[in-house]
Structures are given as structure tokens and as C-alpha cells.
């Protein structure tokens with residue numbers, strides 16, 4: 026159960042990261058797919074798994090090897106843990 030809560034939180038974190046990244050640039054965050062900042066490579070679903078993808082590619086873009094800001098991982102982990110610690114707050 027904790028795993029599911031963590032994944033839920035991590036997915037929220039992922040969405041939050043997309044927001045943080047795109048809002049300042051006035052990019053739409055509901056349409057359009059995530060891409061690498063450096064090489065503009067559109068990311069596949071397996072590049073977008075919260076936390077796990079980051080660990081899998083060791084914090085680097087799979088295609089151009091440029092480092093991914095650790096903030097992405099931190100936000101995902103933080104929200105994932107928050108969901109475990111405060112599950113009542115997030116129940117629908």
C-alpha cells in the first residue's frame with residue numbers, strides 16, 4: 026500500500042515538475058510531451074517514470090547525457106513520501 030501511495034505522490038511530483046519547468050516559458054503543460062531541455066529529444070514513457078527513470082539513467086538524459094536537475098528527483102521523492110506520511114490528506 027505504501028508503494029502505491031509513494032507512486033501516486035511521485036506522479037504528482039512529476040506533474041509539479043512539468044509545471045515548474047514550463048510555466049516560466051509560457052509553454053502549455055497539458056498538451057505537448059515532455060522533452061529534454063538540451064537535445065529536445067521527446068521522452069518516452071519509460072523515461073518519465075517518477076524516481077525510477079531518474080535512477081535508471083543516473084540523472085542524465087538518455088540521449089545527450091546532459092545532467093537532469095536533481096530538483097526533479099527531489100520533488101518526486103518529497104511528494105511520494107508526503108503521500109505515505111499524510112495519506113488522509115490526499116484521499117479522494
Ligand SMILES: [Zn+2]
Nearest residue numbers: 061064086089
Ligand atoms: Zn537530452
